[in-house]
Amino acid sequence: MEKWYLMAIVVLLGLTVRWTVSLNSYSGAGKPPMFGDYEAQRHWQEITFNLPVKQWYFNSSDNNLQYWGLDYPPLTAYHSLLCAYVAKFINPDWIALHSSRGYESQAHKLFMRTTVLIADLLIYIPAVVLYCCCLKEISTKKKIAHALCILLYPGLILIDYGHFQYNSVSLGFALWGVLGVSYDWDLLGSLAFCLAINYKQMELYHSLPFFCFLLGKCFKKGLKGKGFVLLIKLACTVVASFILCWLPFFTEREQTQQVLRRLFPVDRGLFEDKVANIWCSFSIFLKIKDILPYHIQIIISFCFTFLSLLPACIKLTLQPSPKGFRFTLVSCALSFFLFSYQVHEKSILLVSLPVCLVLSEIPFMSTWFLLVSTFSMLPLLLKDELLMPSVVTTMAFFIACAISFSIFEKTSEEELQLKSFSISVRKYLPCFTFFPRIIQYLFLISVITMVLLTLTTITLEPPQKLPDLFSVLICFVSCLNFLFFLVYFNIIIMWDSKNGRNQKKIN
């Protein structure tokens, strides 16, 4: 593309912000005996390097599952093994069995941060650049602006380069999957998405839209001809990729079962710690965790999740389109986040990624959502002493979006993609013309609440009787915002029609 150098500058900016954030503290720094996610990742390098594959997921004297036992699928384990080989080359003490527990040093931190950067550079960032370059019906300037905003999204930067995780790998693979499937490279797309699921099982939040979209494509091509062939090819691709990833664990049934038990810990309850979903917020008023037995909790959560995502998925199967696919990814992931079982606050990133993808279509609402998603992780970020980078990256992201897309000038019905919905509403309420104004006021209230809550959490001490007051308030407010967005995105999906494509060229 012309102006490749501007894209290069955007990538360099993204990398600079990432690396400067990584200079800050990480999860569990200097906090024995358990430390945090950073130590978990180091521990997995230790386990995968020193123990045979068959012992990775099993409790033993060498592998105490209570101390950060592996609970991600095999691809994470292989990645940890790869990093362990490099670690062994630099300093074997970092991964020595047992004796390296709780190892912390400047050099080790540098190594771990570098592994995150390399994974990001190889998988996530190229996917973002390619996605933006392939966007249709927008100018080069907007493509570059879109890439800048996605790369500056604070949530992913703070979790991966601050807290310490490898979300960029699974999200990157998922994005490659979205790219492949949107541009009719269905097999490669499915393969990429299977790799994503096999890296982190939370990517299953995205699996239904992928399934429905591909099924819809097969139906469109005709199940008696090309469609059927495509379906078979896709099935084979998926099965083959799973077999490849799980090969060492398919040898014995016990192995497979144990891995599944580690990936889906149903005994751990409806939710753990504070998370901005329905169950945690509802438990402020009614402690369902204590009232209902486990299996009832699972059934209720299952029902709510599937009821909320079913309409969008059915529509995607019947009318598959790349645009519908993107929005269904958002609404499905959000449904799972709000209603599913054992959701962690970081899972909001699974919703943030598809929202980043629709940034150029609905800039105002997307920016708003992405700000709330970062805010919802504030308790976690404060625990990791990441206040300064959080504030700075959030402000930088907000300014980038505001300037690039002029978001405050894009609040009309048409730009919010609510035109068809408004027309339907006006059939019953003819005077209903103030949609944009309602949304603007809601935005202001939301932002003011978030800023006030942030200031309160930083400056004041919670009352002694309610030590978690501020975290719970943050979760509750975020949950309300997310519910609003769930309704909004579902409206867009259900009221979107082919006529909606008569919008002027977005420029």
Place this chain on the structure above:
Amino acid sequence: MAALGIATGGRNWFSALALGVTLLKCLLIPTYHSTDFEVHRNWLAITHSLPVSQWYYEATSEWTLDYPPFFAWFEYALSHIAKYFDQEMLNVHNLNYSSSRTLLFQRFSVILTDELFVYAVHECCKCIDGKKAGKELTEKPKFILSVLLLWNFGLLIVDHIHFQYNGFLFGLMLLSIARLFQTTPNERVREGTWPFKVPLAVSLLNHRNIISFDPQIPVRWVHPMEQFQLCPSYFPGTDCFPSFCSFIGSFPSLGLELKLLDPNKIPKASMTSGLVQQFQHTVLPSVTPMATLICTLMAILPSVFCLWFKPQGPRGFLRCLILCALSSFLFGWHVHEKAILLAVLPMSLLSVGKAGDASIFLILTTTGHYSLFPLLFTAPELPIKILLMLLFTIYSISSLKTLFRKEKPLFNWMETFYLLGLGPLEVFCEFVFPFTSWKLKYPFIPLLLTSVYCAVGITYAWFKLYVSVLTDPPVRKTKKQ
């Protein structure tokens, strides 16, 4: 919402650039800082805790106050805010005290005083003629100049990582230049004067031999008061600078290793210097301060005469200023590598005007910035300096190439080759050399190579600029431009 829309709309790109770079500076807070951090903490303590009469006598710390009074008052003013952050940092006996609040205060003081620099850049942009600009915002000279100044790599890493207050100083300098450009020929001499009286004193802030300027006498040369070491013939991690001196200074080291010199006759101290001390070169004639003064005067005289007898308006003045800065950098006494910024920043103003100036600017700035690399030698800062350098270099070259795309190419093959050579040089110095056996025997090689390579580029830029100043036709006095 409409008001917010206007505020954040495309019209306010300058604020976005300024805010963006400020946010980046905030992200640089936890990076490595040099001993200059302790220097300034000590001066805060001295000026706050002691009476004025004691300021220049206090010697509990090795970093005694050795800047002129204006800077001492500046530190005094800052100390009154510092006390709300952490009272302990103002204790003279708390050597190397660096609590998190102290760090926060010091870093924020640099970031906030930089706002003067931002204002100065804003004023400089008003002086830029945007007539031949394209329709695109990113192709307008004002936009390009703003980025080149606000996001200047050298200033970012020297002020916000290494730790100094250059932004404040350069803000004053640029403000003076901007005022000079903005006033009419009659007003120029009178009005342009006022911002110079302050820089006259302030200009002694960081550098012992800085050029100060007064429009009544086109260039006035300020002579250093103290005798300091010229440049170490051994290149430790600090204060290695690319200049003519480094070029000749490299010979003793090479001479020793090539067995041209008898190692017994050379005192070991001369090979392990890093502290400020006087010593003599053993092979080549030692350079005295008088010699450097004569060299520098000889170097700047032609440009000064040119300004006197062949005036070229404000642009001519600016070029003369830059030439004086470069000449003193090349030939001066005890020059720090950071002094290259004295030439690079004003040159940015010229770079968006003419293609010839843009070409010189790019060579000067790229090599000048690369010469600052040895300042940051810690591992966590390595990716930052490479990323920021690439960011600035790619932007400056591509934007100026786009601006002057209708004229002849900015670089010839030799210049392109030279600039590209910086890449392999960096790879060798930072990634290959540390793992070779030479590291123990010849640890100075990376610094030597960096110095010499950059010296070539800077000298070439100086020479090219001189040629263009001497050969350009004079400009007739016109109405206010």
